[in-house]
Amino acid sequence: MDPYINEWLNLIIRFAHLVTGVAWIGASFYFVWLDNHLQTPPKWKDEKGIKGDLWAVHGGGFYEVAKYKLAPPEIPKTLHWFKWEAYTTWLTGFLLLTLMFYVGAESYLIDTRVADLTQMQAIGIGLGSIIVGFGSYELLVRTKLKDHGLILGIVLLVLATALSYGLTQVFSARGAYIHIGAIIGSIMAGNVFFGIIPSQKALVDAVKNGTAPDPAYGMNAKVRSTHNTYTTLPILFIMISNHYPITYNHEYNWLVLVVIIMLTAAVRQYFVMRHFGKQKPAILVGAVVGLVALAFAIAPKAVKVDAAQTLDITKVEQIIKARCSTCHSATPTDEVFTVAPAGVAFDDIQTMSQWASRIKARGVDSKDMPLMNKTNMTEQERQYLAMWYAKGAPTK
Ligand code: HEC
Numbered sequence: 001m002d003p004y005i006n007e008w009l010n011l012i013i014r015f016a017h018l019v020t021g022v023a024w025i026g027a028s029f030y031f032v033w034l035d036n037h038l039q040t041p042p043k044w045k046d047e048k049g050i051k052g053d054l055w056a057v058h059g060g061g062f063y064e065v066a067k068y069k070l071a072p073p074e075i076p077k078t079l080h081w082f083k084w085e086a087y088t089t090w091l092t093g094f095l096l097l098t099l100m101f102y103v104g105a106e107s108y109l110i111d112t113r114v115a116d117l118t119q120m121q122a123i124g125i126g127l128g129s130i131i132v133g134f135g136s137y138e139l140l141v142r143t144k145l146k147d148h149g150l151i152l153g154i155v156l157l158v159l160a161t162a163l164s165y166g167l168t169q170v171f172s173a174r175g176a177y178i179h180i181g182a183i184i185g186s187i188m189a190g191n192v193f194f195g196i197i198p199s200q201k202a203l204v205d206a207v208k209n210g211t212a213p214d215p216a217y218g219m220n221a222k223v224r225s226t227h228n229t230y231t232t233l234p235i236l237f238i239m240i241s242n243h244y245p246i247t248y249n250h251e252y253n254w255l256v257l258v259v260i261i262m263l264t265a266a267v268r269q270y271f272v273m274r275h276f277g278k279q280k281p282a283i284l285v286g287a288v289v290g291l292v293a294l295a296f297a298i299a300p301k302a303v304k305v306d307a308a309q310t311l312d313i314t315k316v317e318q319i320i321k322a323r324c325s326t327c328h329s330a331t332p333t334d335e336v337f338t339v340a341p342a343g344v345a346f347d348d349i350q351t352m353s354q355w356a357s358r359i360k361a362r363g364v365d366s367k368d369m370p371l372m373n374k375t376n377m378t379e380q381e382r383q384y385l386a387m388w389y390a391k392g393a394p395t396k
Contacts, residue, residue, distance in 0.1 A: 036275030181238030356393030
């Protein structure tokens with residue numbers, strides 16, 4: 001595909017994914033907050049069948065919200081549903097996955113150092129993993145396990161760990177991370193499509209027909225929406241993880257991901273409990289301590305610099321020109337990246353020096369540049385750049 005068209009498509013789809021995702025998660029956060037803050041209503045409201053009462057002030061006005069025990073006496077003419085936010089987020093996410101990781105598989109999904117796949121094999125494994133992950137959840141959530149939240153949570157975490165490990169053994173690290181994100185996102189959208197919306201439809205139908213709605217429907221929707229509450233923060237992390245090779249490019253990247261999923265889910269738990277007025281700062285502190293511990297555990301080894309070793313600036317320039325500037329240049333020679341990626345170009349020692357800290361971060365510490373080590377950079381060359389950086393990235 002023409003790189004210019006590809007960039008525009010990428011921008012438009014990513015923007016749409018971001019906007020729809022904000023709408024979905026925003027509504028989801030709001031309703032979780034709302035439900036958890038409802039108070040016992042005064043008697044006259046209780047007599048009308050209202051079980052939850054809430055007052056809020058926002059945007060220059062007072063709002064009075066009422067939640068019915070089961071349903072209002074009749075269905076109002078205008079009833080708002082919240083589903084398109086979820087469906088369009090999934091759809092734009094799938095398009096973005098396809099454009100970046102399937103159309104661009106050779107650059108982003110296939111890492112020949114991990115597995116030498118063809119584009120078709122990579123796409124097959126990618127789609128297969130989404131079907132397996134999503135399918136396993138859909139089977140599990142329909143069994144009795146759904147009534148045992150903790151056990152189901154553990155089973156799902158084991159499954160996620162297995163998938164995370166498996167995917168990092170076949171895909172580029174970022175490709176593996178984004179597929180876990182795609183699986184979680186599909187499960188979340190599936191929860192809306194297969195659980196929450198059908199149960200709401202049944203509720204509305206029951207009210208219209210004057211029959212009692214089957215409580216099993218409501219329970220099923222509650223379980224699924226609870227799951228969506230805890231996957232929100234993990235999926236948001238995965239969406240931005242592409243920018244953080246410190247996480248995905250670590251040797252134990254599959255485990256790093258699982259730990260971050262658990263920590264972010266714990267943060268969500270803190271806020272959910274706070275909604276009920278239960279202050280459990282220990283959860284938040286625990287998550288922060290866990291994160292700091294993780295940061296220490298995966299820190300790159302400090303490079304020992306021999307002060308006596310002399311630095312040859314032309315050699316620094318040669319290394320970066322040969323290994324990085326095939327893509328990062330005003331005139332790239334790479335056949336795929338014909339425009340300097342991220343606008344980052346290293347054409348002379350001055351710009352190289354300006355970018356030294358990012359060169360250190362991505363070429364020495366996390367080693368995720370050159371992308372998939374396309375230009376075969378050696379460990380010695382990385383060490384040489386580390387020495388240059390340690391000496392203050394001089395230009396002469
Ligand atoms: C095969 C092409 C390719 C080569 C070779 C390459 N890069 Fe990149 N680089 C990319 C792409 C694509 C991006 C944008 C996506 C991203 O940020 O990961 C990028 C982004 C970057 C960024 C900007 C993002 C940031 O973290 O600030 C830096 C810095 C960078 N590369 C450094 C390097 C260094 C240093 C080398 C050589 C050791 C190198 N790259 C070699 C493709 C390449």
